[in-house]
Amino acid sequence: MRNMAPQASGKTVVVGGRRLSIEEVCEVSRGAALRLETGTAFRGRIERGAKVLAEAIASGRMVYGVNTGFGDSCTVEIPADVVTQLPAHLVRYHGCGLG
Numbered sequence: 001m002r003n004m005a006p007q008a009s010g011k012t013v014v015v016g017g018r019r020l021s022i023e024e025v026c027e028v029s030r031g032a033a034l035r036l037e038t039g040t041a042f043r044g045r046i047e048r049g050a051k052v053l054a055e056a057i058a059s060g061r062m063v064y065g066v067n068t069g070f071g072d073s074c075t076v077e078i079p080a081d082v083v084t085q086l087p088a089h090l091v092r093y094h095g096c097g098l099g
Contacts, residue, residue, distance in 0.1 A: 016042045057083075 013024045016037025020028075028034060036042070053066065057080075062068050067083050069076040070090065078086055 017045070
């Protein structure tokens with residue numbers, strides 16, 4: 001049986017202000033390292049997005065997949081005290097083959 005584990009390619013793919021090519025996505029699937037772009041423009045975009053998201057949550061709005069469930073559970077509001085645990089629970093849920 002062929003080993004399906006990613007093989008480190010020694011390459012680094014930079015994620016930032018442009019679309020990744022299919023070749024870069026394939027490199028990542030084969031174990032290439034990922035690095036965020038260090039430019040101030042990209043960092044500013046990330047910070048603005050985080051601010052918009054924080055303001056939406058603070059105002060009580062439901063934001064899909066952030067303070068709601070996923071898929072058919074999108075109308076289920078996640079209590080604020082466990083919102084930060086949602087990503088870990090999602091990974092565990094899908095990782096155990098139930099999702």
